[in-house]
Amino acid sequence: MRVLVKGAGVAGLTAAFELATRGAVVTVAETRHSLGGNASWFAGGMLAPWCERESAEQSVLDLGRNAADWWDAATPDQVTRAGTLVVAAPRDAGELDRFASRTSGHRWVDEDEIALLEPDLAGRFRRGLLFPDEAHLDPRQAMAALHHRLAAMGIEFRFGADARLASGFDRLIDCTGMAAVDDRLRGVRGEMLILRTPDISLSRPVRLLHPRFPLYLVPRTDHHFMVGATMIESQSAGRVTARSMMELLGAAYALHPAFGEAEIVETGVGVRPAFPDNLPRVEARGTTVTINGLYRHGFLLAPAMARQAAELVFSHDKPPGARQ
Template identity: 40%
Template sequence: MPASASIRHSAEPVLVLGAGLMGRLLAVLLAQAGHPVRIVDAGGPDGQGAAARVAAAMLAPLAESAITEPNVVAMGRHALARWPQILARLDAPVYFQQNGTLIVWHRQDGHEARRFQALLAATGRALPELPAPQPLEAGCLAALEPALASRFHQGLYLPEEGQLDNRQLLHALTQTLERLGVRIEWHSAWTDAQALAHQRQSGGWVLDCRGLGARTDWQALRGVRGEVVRLHAPDVTLQRPTRLLHPRYPIYIAPKPDHVFVIGATEIETDDLSPASVRSVLELLSAAYAVHPGFGEGRILELCTQCRPTLPDNLPAVEAIAPRMLRINGLYRHGFMIAPALADVVLQHLHEGHATLAEQLGLRFHHVPDPAACVAEH
């Protein structure tokens, strides 16, 4: 790209709707590239209304390949390499770990393990560049994760996978935005129509990253409820995210700093945001106790519920709905795992005028044929 084109693009203002994970991440990357950026968000800086605040923030494309498509796995691999670069340029530290993922199961659930291994094998054939899962017998499992010694007799190790601290990241992104002079308007809910009216006056780009907040403009969106337990268990030491395979309630346990653990896996087709159900909490905590009895003496810090923004095919998408206006949405349960990949696609489109990376990653990037039908005045 010619230097003059780079300067021209870096000077274009960008209005970002929504300050969840996708909105804050894109705003930081754009501001670092020289764009004047303005953010409007219906919530506050703590992200109480954002799915990103509740998430476990695991970066586990191979583990997720058992329930998602190869293109999401490819986006996850791209993003896993990008996260260290992004974190290095933020103004506050963010816990980041890349110690792989451990998969365990009880003997009576061996059929679940065989099913899971078959799914991983299919992903490996589709994406041969992925690292191969490593089967673990009891001795190797105990050496890898001493806290689980004698509790499980076999497992799988998925190398190179990682995780980060979601709340530290949201804070660090906000702190970086403030230092970069980005204008953030909290408790300000805008529609696409309002954003377009602003664009007609001020020019530049509009990026709609509102998640479920965009449902009034993108009616295909739906909420998929997740329930998560955050607890403090000083008697438990896990060195990497651990997943328990079970036919009824598979769970993940993501260790955070200072013996804080995020435990989850419920996935309910509803946009209900009421408190967590007793049944879900009992299943999550019972499964966690089965992984390590030290969780029985832990202290519950939070019972969190939130809905993830999901499109009909459970895949993310970027839509160009008007000149210089994009919607980025549908990250579903894979937000932290794929967000940098979507951000890089958007940046390429803004700066270079094409979406080659989207094609390489299999990300749906399309132009709405009749923008007026999708951005009606409200």
């Protein structure tokens, strides 16, 4: 079976992998001239289904609990399994209790254990929540590694103008996100920063709870930290706003004052596609299967959605758990 995958974001790359491992001859078409620059490029890369359950449906936990295993198998050495640490300032202790009541898969840690887990946060927080089974990755490195593996498997990539050549395929997998023609989709703007400071080291993502503006920091290589992210109901892909910049930097400073001296390496904006219920869908119409609506859970849910799409292509049955 010859399959064309439209879109080389996280949905398209994971779909291509699942299809190819089942024996399909896959071509990936991307209108951009190279890998990156899409919403996936500006993701946090947290594989945190238990934490996400705080504001998401149970299906996000169910679909995402095996994501770290999938990425480990598809892109060896890209996943860090160190869990997630959730903290709050003493004045916001109620936020920790609320977060704990809405999630599972965690245990309480006190000030001493926080210092053992993250020495640079010693003395800053009295208690927190550790989600030991969660993981994270660097989205850009993971996408590059998956692209390299797909190419080694013989998958053809067409970038730029070549992406419009789409004849001679048995099936089409549409993973174009906000570019898809679907009136049900809305854009959710996410803004992020990448900071660099040699004065802080973190071993795992840290979420700082705040009643108005919760924040997460994800460690990357060479003392870089991804700081995010806003959730603004907007399809505008313009630059980071001054308000968001101040809120992100202020929250990072609240986690540790050394971030006040950090270099701002990069700012970025990604517009994430979402359906009204914020849950993804795998849908079929004729010979076309669409994967869309990953919202803020791209790297977490893309493997499960890719499996559903591949099963649908080969079985012609409704994919288990897919929303129609």
